Amino acid sequence: xxxxxxxxxxxxxxxxxxxxxxxxxxxxxxxxxxxxxxxxxxxxxxxxxxxxxxxxxxxxxxxxxxxxxxxxxxxxxxxxxxxxxxxxxxxxxxxxxxxxxxxxxxxxxxxxxxxxxxxxxxxxxxxxxxxxxxxxxxxxxxxxxxxxxxxxxxxxxxxxxxxxxxxxxxxxxxxxxxxxxxxxxxxxxxxxxxxxxxxxxxxxxxxxxxxxxxxxxxxxxxxxxxxxxxxxxxxxxxxxxxxxxxxxxxxxxxxxxxxxxxxxxxxxxxxxxxxxxxxxxxxxxxxxxxxxxxxxxxxxxxxxxxxxxxxxxxxxxxxxxxxxxxxxxxxxxxxxxxxxxxxxxxxxxxxxxxxxxxxxxxxxxxxxxxxxxxxxxxxxxxxxxxxxxxxxxxxxxxxxxxxxxxxxxxxxxxxxxxxxxxxxxxxxx
Ligand code: SAJ
Numbered sequence: 033x034x035x036x037x038x039x040x041x042x043x044x045x046x047x048x049x050x051x052x053x054x055x056x057x058x059x060x061x062x063x064x065x066x067x068x069x070x071x072x073x074x075x076x077x078x079x080x081x082x083x084x085x086x087x088x089x090x091x092x093x094x095x096x097x098x099x100x101x102x103x104x105x106x107x108x109x110x111x112x113x114x115x116x117x118x119x120x121x122x123x124x125x126x127x128x129x130x131x132x133x134x135x136x137x138x139x140x141x142x143x144x145x146x147x148x149x150x151x152x153x154x155x156x157x158x159x160x161x162x163x164x165x166x167x168x169x170x171x172x173x174x175x176x177x178x179x180x181x182x183x184x185x186x187x188x189x190x191x192x193x194x195x196x197x198x199x200x201x202x203x204x205x206x207x208x209x210x211x212x213x214x215x216x217x218x219x220x221x222x223x224x225x226x227x228x229x230x231x232x233x234x235x236x237x238x239x240x241x242x243x244x245x246x247x248x249x250x251x252x253x254x255x256x257x258x259x260x261x262x263x264x265x266x267x268x269x270x271x272x273x274x275x276x277x278x279x280x281x282x283x284x285x286x287x288x289x290x291x292x293x294x295x296x297x298x299x300x301x302x303x304x305x306x307x308x309x310x311x312x313x314x315x316x317x318x319x320x321x322x323x324x325x326x327x328x329x330x331x332x333x334x335x336x337x338x339x340x341x342x343x344x345x346x347x348x349x350x351x352x353x354x355x356x357x358x359x360x361x362x363x364x365x366x367x368x369x370x371x372x373x374x375x376x377x378x379x380x381x382x383x384x385x386x387x388x389x390x391x392x393x394x395x396x397x398x399x400x401x402x403x404x405x406x407x408x409x410x411x412x413x414x415x416x417x418x419x420x421x422x423x424x425x426x427x428x429x430x431x432x433x434x435x436x437x438x439x440x441x442x443x444x445x446x447x448x449x450x451x452x453x454x455x456x457x458x459x460x461x
Contacts (some may be wrong), residue, residue, distance in 0.1 A: 144182020352422025
């Protein structure tokens with residue numbers, strides 16, 4: 033049982049807002065804080081400023097119950113959850129300026145006894161940096177009472193929810209809670225137990241920070257393995273999807289799926305925080321990042337080869353812009369870079385982009401004479417070359433007959449059977 037009944041959540045983005053809403057619907061009095069007035073206004077109307085299944089119902093319910101409100105000013109509270117962005121800087125180390133800005137809002141409100149939880153994905157020792165920063169602003173406070181003043185508790189509790197399943201995974205996932213002190217870890221555990229039905233595992237702050245980074249690096253390294261296999265298979269003239277399917281019949285082998293590269297704001301970013309913390313030792317993690325980052329260029333080359341076979345003015349259908357299937361999230365999506373490079377680097381080429389989850393082209397593609405956003409059937413009908421960049425369900429349902437006579441570059445393996453049938457038919461003819 034927690035004694036905390038008021039929480040301020042700093043940062044109302046993809047993680048902060050769901051966390052604020054789930055605490056509020058479980059009876060905690062929550063104030064959400066964001067620098068963006070439009071986000072604050074939307075939340076106060078009970079609305080959600082981005083797409084995430086079931087979040088709208090939670091926010092609307094919590095606001096109408098009176099347990100959730102939003103503001104631009106950090107209020108006094110018994111606990112603070114910091115869920116602000118930690119992008120990387122040009123040298124790929126983490127930019128902690130948003131965490132520091134949150135700390136400047138919290139520091140004047142502290143009276144002693146409060147719990148401050150960092151949820152943002154963070155490089156090793158970021159929680160200590162946050163603690164040092166706040167205690168630097170408030171030398172009357174301390175971690176352990178050693179200066180005779182009141183104590184403040186600091187913990188790291190990384191989020192691990194999958195976009196698209198956030199409201200389910202917030203409740204069902206296990207959580208790692210790392211405290212600078214064991215008392216801080218226990219206080220944070222008791223607070224998360226208000227809504228979390230998974231196991232809540234206690235550790236120290238730096239191990240918790242690394243656990244989050246390691247989870248995403250594990251995935252990055254394994255996707256890099258699949259991407260490397262796809263390039264090797266192409267060279268050897270074999271089907272990588274069949275290769276992986278067969279190898280995965282082994283009881284201890286589970287290879288992931290290749291794609292056009294790795295997107296999203298987590299897996300393509302977090303491994304760099306480990307590399308920055310231990311550059312000489314992070315050889316595999318760095319190489320995996322490089323392999324995945326090189327994949328879009330390889331795809332561009334494949335499309336270029338196919339397009340050049342059609343003469344000077346090829347029409348290319350690019351299917352999908354999102355960073356993964358069935359979502360509208362374009363952040364760090366390799367598909368956008370590939371489409372932009374095709375539009376720019378192939379003289380005379382026309383690009384027909386189909387992305388059923390967006391209504392307009394992103395900035396990297398808009399305003400170009402040779403790029404149009406259209407529907408899937410039209411893009412395919414007009415194209416000489418079709419490149420699949422995202423495995424949206426809509427693309428899986430395409431009529432194979434509409435693909436006859438087109439060159440197909442399927443980076444997600446969704447049309448394996450179509451390609452196989454076409455090859456069989458050609459062999460029989
Ligand atoms: N991808 C592949 N092949 C695969 C699996 C994924 O190419 O076999 C690509 C996807 O197409 C996408 C990228 O990887 O471009 C990332 O997609 P994802 O679904 O694997 O992960 P994210 O980025 O949506 O969410 C991850 C999750 N982390 C792990 O699964 C270890 C999530 O649990 C984290 O909370 C989230 O990062 C985060 O916020 O850190």
